[in-house]
Structures are given as C-alpha cells and as structure tokens.
Amino acid sequence: MSARCLAWVLCVLTCGLIETIAQAEVPGGWVEKDASGVRMKYTSTQIQSFLPPMRGALTFPAPYATQGARLTDASDCVGGDDCLMPVGDAYWRNSNNHVGSDDMYIFLSFDRRKGGTGPTLFRYNKVQDTVVKIGPLFNQTSKFSWKSGEGWYFSATQPTKLYLTDGPALLRYDVLTKHFETVYDVSGMWGNDKVLWQIHSSNDDLVHSASLRIQSTGETLGCLVYHERTHHLAFFGKIGIFNECQVDKSGYWLVSMEDLDGRFGDDMRVFDLANDSEVGRVYAHEGGVAHADTGYGYIVGNDEFNSLPHATVIWYFGQTLTKGPVVHYNVNWNIESMNHVSHSNAKPDLPLNRQYACGSDAENVSKIQNEITCVRLDGSTDRLIVAPVMTNMETTGGQTDYGKRPKGNLDISGQYFIWTTNLSGSRLDAFLVKVPVQLLIE
Numbered sequence: 001m002s003a004r005c006l007a008w009v010l011c012v013l014t015c016g017l018i019e020t021i022a023q024a025e026v027p028g029g030w031v032e033k034d035a036s037g038v039r040m041k042y043t044s045t046q047i048q049s050f051l052p053p054m055r056g057a058l059t060f061p062a063p064y065a066t067q068g069a070r071l072t073d074a075s076d077c078v079g080g081d082d083c084l085m086p087v088g089d090a091y092w093r094n095s096n097n098h099v100g101s102d103d104m105y106i107f108l109s110f111d112r113r114k115g116g117t118g119p120t121l122f123r124y125n126k127v128q129d130t131v132v133k134i135g136p137l138f139n140q141t142s143k144f145s146w147k148s149g150e151g152w153y154f155s156a157t158q159p160t161k162l163y164l165t166d167g168p169a170l171l172r173y174d175v176l177t178k179h180f181e182t183v184y185d186v187s188g189m190w191g192n193d194k195v196l197w198q199i200h201s202s203n204d205d206l207v208h209s210a211s212l213r214i215q216s217t218g219e220t221l222g223c224l225v226y227h228e229r230t231h232h233l234a235f236f237g238k239i240g241i242f243n244e245c246q247v248d249k250s251g252y253w254l255v256s257m258e259d260l261d262g263r264f265g266d267d268m269r270v271f272d273l274a275n276d277s278e279v280g281r282v283y284a285h286e287g288g289v290a291h292a293d294t295g296y297g298y299i300v301g302n303d304e305f306n307s308l309p310h311a312t313v314i315w316y317f318g319q320t321l322t323k324g325p326v327v328h329y330n331v332n333w334n335i336e337s338m339n340h341v342s343h344s345n346a347k348p349d350l351p352l353n354r355q356y357a358c359g360s361d362a363e364n365v366s367k368i369q370n371e372i373t374c375v376r377l378d379g380s381t382d383r384l385i386v387a388p389v390m391t392n393m394e395t396t397g398g399q400t401d402y403g404k405r406p407k408g409n410l411d412i413s414g415q416y417f418i419w420t421t422n423l424s425g426s427r428l429d430a431f432l433v434k435v436p437v438q439l440l441i442e
Contacts, residue, residue, distance in 0.1 A: 025436070025438045026066070026067060026415075026434040026435070026436045026438075027065055027066065027067060027436065028059075028060065028064055028065035028066030028067065028386075028434075028436055029064065029065070029066050029384055029385055029386050029435075029436035029439055030063065030384075030385055030439065031382050031383065031384050031385075031439050031440060032382070032383045032385060033381075033382060034381070037331075037385070038331060038368045038369070039063075039368070039369040039371075039388075040367055040368070040369060041367050041368065041369045041370070041388075041392070041424075042369070042388060042390060042424070043424065044392075044395075044423065044424040044425055047390050047423050047424055048423075051070060051423070052070055053073065054070070054073045054075070055069070055070050055071055055072060055073050055131040055133070056069060056070060056129070056130065056131055057069050057129035057130070058070055058431075060387050060388065060433070064385070064386070064387050064388060066386055066387050066433050066434060066435075066436060067129070067433070067434050068387065068431060068432050068433035068434055069124060069129060069131050069431070069432045070131070070429065070430075070431055071106065071108065071122055071124070071131055071418070071429070071430040071431060071432055072084055072108065072428075072429045072430045073429065074427070076110055076116065076117075076120075076133070077110060077114060077115045077116055077427070078114075078115025078116075079115060080427065081114045081115050081427065082114065082396070082397055082398070082399065082426060082427035082428060083110045083111045083114035083115050083116035083427075084108065084109075084110055084111075084116070084420060084427070084428040084429065084430060085108070085109040085110065085111055085148045085149060085150065085403075085428075086398060086402070086403045086404075086405075086407065086420045086428060087108075087406070087407055087408055087409065087418060087419055087420045087430065088149070088150040088151055088152070088407065089150075089291075089340065089407050090291070090293060090340040090341055090342035090359065090407050090408060090409050091200070091246065091292075091293040091294075091342065091343075091344070091409070092150075092151060092152065092153040092409060093153045093154050093156075093344045093409055093410075093411065093412065094106055094107055094108065094153070094154070094409055094418050095154060095409075095411040095412070095416065095418060096154040096155075096159045096160065096175075096412075097154065097155065097156060097157060097158070097159045097412050098126070098159065098411070098412075098413075099412070099413060101159070102125055102126055102127045103123050103124065103125055103126070104123070104124045104125075104126060104411065104416070105121060105122070105123055105124075105154070105159070105160070105175060106121070106122040106123075106124060106418065106432070107119055107120065107121055107122070107137060107149060107152070107154075107162065107175065108120055108122065108149070108430050109147065109148050109149030109150075111148070112140075112145060112146055113146075117135070117136045117140075117145075118136055118137070118138060118140070118144070118145035118146060118147065119136065119137040119138060119144065119145070119147060119149045119152070120133065120134075120135065120136050120137060121133075121134040121135065121136075121137050121175050122134060124432060137162075137173075137175055137178075138178075144164070147164075151164075151165070151197070151198060151199060152164045153199075153201075154412075155172065155201070155205055156201070156202075156203040156204070156205060156249075156412055157203070157204065157205050158172070158205065160174050160175050160176045160177070161173065161174055161175075161181075162174075162175055163183075163199060163201060163208075165195070165196045165197070165199055165210070167187075167192075167194075167195050167196075167215070168185055168186045168187040168190065168192065168194050168195055168196060169182050169183075169184070169185040169186075169187070169196070170182070170183040170184055170185075170196055170199060170208055170210065170226070171183065183208060183226070183228060184208070184226045184228075184231075184233065186212070186224065186233070189233070190212065193214060193215050193216055194212055194213065194214060194215065194221075195212075195213050195215045196210040196211070196212065196213075196224070197210060197211040197212075197213050197220070198210065198211045198244045198245070198246075200245075200246045200247050201247070202247055202248070202249060202250060202251030203249040203250070203251075203346070203348075204251060205228070206227065206228045206229050206251055207225065207226070207227055207228070207247050207251030207273065208225070208226045208228065208247065209223060209224065209225050209226075209245055209246060209247035209254060210223070210224050210226075210245075211223060211224075211242070211244055211245060212224050212235070220238065220242045221237060221238065221242075222235060222236050222237040222238040222242065222245075222256075223235070223236045223238075223242075223245035223254065223256050224236075225247060225254055225273060225276075227251075227273075234273070234276045236254065236256060236269075236271060236276075236278075238256075238258055239258065239260065239269075240258035240259045240260035240261070240262075240267065241258060241259035241262070242256070242257075242258050243257040243258060243259070243266050244256075244257050245257065246292075246294055247273070247294075248294035248295065248296065248297065248298075248299070248317070249294055249295055249296050249346045249348070250296040250297055250348065251273065252272070252273055252274065252297065252317075253270060253271065253272065253273060253294075253297060253317045254270070254271040254273055255268055255269070255270055255271075255292075255294065255299055256268070256269040256270075256271070257290070259284075260281065260283065261283065263283075263284075263285070264283070264284040264285050264305070265284045265290065265304075266284060266288065266290055267281060267282060267283045267284050267288050268281065268282040268283075268288040268289065268299075268315070268321075269281050270282075270317055270321055272317075272319070279317070279318070279319050279320075279321065280320065280321040282315065282321055282323075284304070284305060285305050286305070287303045287305060287306065287313060287315075287323055288303075288315075289301030289302055289303055289313060289315065290302050290304065291339055291340050291341060292341060293341050293342055293343040293344070293346075293357065294343065294346070295343055295346035295355065295377075296346055296347070296348045297316065297317050297318075298314050298315060298316045298317060298324070299314070299315050299317075300312060300313070300314045300327065300341055300343055300357050300377060301313070301341055302338075302339060302341070303326075306326065306329070308326055308329035309329055309330045309331070309332050309333045310329060310330040310333065310338070310339065311326045311328070311329040312326065312327050312328040312329070312338055312341060312357075312359075312375070313325070313326050313327065314327060314352070314377060324352075324379070325378070325379025326379065326381065327357075327375050327376065327377050327378070327379060327380075327381065328359075328373070328375040328381060328383065329381065331368075338357075338358075338359030338360070338361065338373050338375070339359065339360075339361035339405075340359050340360065340361060340405070340406075340407040340408070341357050341358075341359045342357060342358050342359060342408065342409040342410045342417070343355075343357040343410070344409055344410040344411065344412055344414075345357075345410045345411070345412060345413060345414030351378075352376070352377040352378050353376060353377075353378035353380075354441055355376070355377045356374050356375060356376050356377060356384075356414065356437065356440055356441060357374065357375060357377060357410075358372060358373065358374040358375075358386070358408075358410050358414075358417055358435065359372075359373060359374075359408075360372045360373070360389050360406045360407075360408050360417075360419055361389075361405060361406065362389055362391035362392075362393055362404060362405055362406055363393060364392070364393035364394050369388050369389075370388070370389040370391060370406075371385055371386065371387065371388055371389060372385075372386040372387045372388075372389060372406075372408065372417055372419065372433060373385060373386065374386060374435060374437070374440060375440075376440055376441065382440065384435070384436070384437070384439055384440040386417065386433055386435055386436070387417075387433045389406050389419070389421055390421045390422075390423050390424065390431075391404055391405070391406050391421045391422055391423075391424070392422060392424035392425075393405075395422055395424050395425055395426065396422075396425075396426045397422025397423065397424075397425050397426050397427045397428050398420070398422045398428050403428070404422055404428075406419040406420060406421050407419070408420070410435075414435065414437060415434060415435055415437065416432055416433070416434060416435065417432070417433050417435055418430065418431070418432050419431060
C-alpha cells in the first residue's frame, strides 16, 4: 500500500471518530424544492419578543421552530457595548470536536479596547442546552488577549486544541491546560520579517497551509504547505494578485485564489501535494469559485458568472479539474442567502448525496428575510431552511459591512451552526442552532 493510500485509510479511521450522518432527529426547519420561498424580515421588536435576554436555550418562532442557544449577551461587554468580534469566514471552525462528549467548547473574541475580555471560551451542554462562559483563553498580560481570533480554528481531531499564529509560527494551543505547541516556524528559512496568514489544516491535522506575508509591507508572497509527519515544507509563489490559499480536508490538494488575468477577480490554481505540482487553473469567468470551502478532493463555493443568481457549484480535483453541478442558487440577484459556504462537516467516506454545506448572508436591498440555509451537494438544489439570520445591515451593530455579515460555520458533525448577528440593533451577539439535517439527508 502506498504512503498516500495509507494516509487516506488513517484519515478515514480517525475521521470516523466524527459523528456519522445517522444523527438524532431535531425539530423544526423544512425543505424547499426551489428558491421561490421568501419570508419577510423580523423587526427588532419581533426579534426581542422571542429571544431570551441572557445566554441559554431558545426556540425560533414558526415557521422555523428550530432549537438553539444564545451564546452571548450584554454582560459580556462593559456597559453593554458592541465589543464582540464577528465570527470569521465560514471555513474557520469556532467549535471543537465534541463527539462522544456531552459538552461542546466554543471560542469567541471580545475586543478589549471596547470593554471585552479578548478570546474567550464557552461550554455548551448538548444534553441540557445550557451555556457557560468559562472565561478568557489568555492571561490579560498576554499579547494574544488583544487578538480578534479571526483565522483561528479548532483542531478536527484534538478536542481541546486551537490553531493560531504567532508571526512566522503556527501554534496549537490547549484551551484547558493553556499550553502552547509550535507546529512549525518559517523564520529559519524565510527570516523574522515574514508572518503566516489565513491558515488551514487537513482534517487529520497533518498538513497545514498558510499565506506567507512580508510583515513590514503586508505584501503576500504566496502559499506555504507544511507536512507535519515528514517535516516537508513546500512553497508555491504567487503569479497573480494573491488573495488566499487553502489545503483541502484530505491534505492531498491545495487551492490558491489569485487574480491571474486582472479581469474578473480571483481565479483558482489547484496543486497536487503528492508531488507539489500544479494540475490546473480555473478562471473566474469559467466558474472559478469564491467564498468557498473544501471537502475531500473538491471545493464548493460561489460561481458569480453562472446564469443562475448567485449559484453555488462544486469543482472536483484531479489531474483534470471537473466542474460539478449547481447545488444552490438564489431567488434573484438581490439576495445572497449562501454567500459564505461552510463545509466543516465534510467526511471522507460518504457520497455527495449524503453530504451537505450550509451558509448565510445579509443584505440591505430588500425586506426579505436572510436565513441560514443548507444544501445537499448532489445537484438536487433542495434547500433546508434552518433559522433566521436576524441581521439588519442598516443598524450599527457590527460596525462595518464585513462585521455585520453573518459568516457562520458548521461544527464538525454538521449538527450545529454558529454565527454572529446584530439582531437589528446596536451590538453583535453569537448564536447556535441545531440543524434538522434528517430532513435533507434521509
């Protein structure tokens, strides 16, 4: 058996610790067969009528009727200020691998400059639906206590380990023991003026990617990939205007997002990490995806050049790149219900008709409700409607358009979705909802 095949087997075995799709049924939600269903946005008064004022369990009103929890409240910021940092992009997991445990750990960050405590750990009990704020992840003298937490994520296999960066080093941090472990440090090869940015890890925790930046200028040079088992460090220099790169969940493929032709935004370069070779390019106008997340040997994201409004499509990796089906599209061009796709629940041993991704967005051009939506990845375009986003882009909570948009993420089991919202008010809060996936995956 080749080393690559052996690694795949080991990945299947370790990822088998993740809960399978045969999950307990949870209430609420419904499946729409097309994109025609629309609901009116809740007003601030309506939102406050069904939300608990403090962290704890909640049930969204009909027609959603899904269950979840409020994770934060006004007590988390001095004077009830708007100090919660928004959840980062949808591919960075804010929750741990909680499989086999009654408790799920969640991290959120509260801006210390606005009366917050910095990156903070929460515990959600899945049996009792209770939320406990454990406290700051770092001593208040630590430089990490001032960080936003954007780009940090929980390990897929190690339940208490959080990935973060410290300049040129990728670190694993144990949220309970408060112990740091250096995964790799590029300063010896690249110098102390380089920093890692936009990090990602394969689901077996053995392959890690990062953008490599010059600290003094902010210029990004390209993408690094580190193989933890062999200590092999590969570098893929940019050839276009570089945005970001991401190793897929298997650790076999790398996607680099670069504007190669200066015409329509980010294009895709795909690399085979078995031999560090580029296997193909997909230009934006050919359906190259943005705001995407990877699975095992594929990527799912937004195809803005599709004839369908804000379509979400799949690309399969291989020595030839193959475009898959449209898995979701919106009711019209004014609404982007899945602009940020999360596929943190990807599994190596299930066909795409048993896999799904979820997403959310908010916009201010209509009175239509923005919602958390999940879709199967088989091209059926069935949409599972989970919960209202409750964000108003015209109110101040979240401060900037980027901060207001609910770039939520799925947990590793695909049973829970976490996002931040301004509740049509003056501050951000974080929420969790149970995904009634049994309606989508029978």
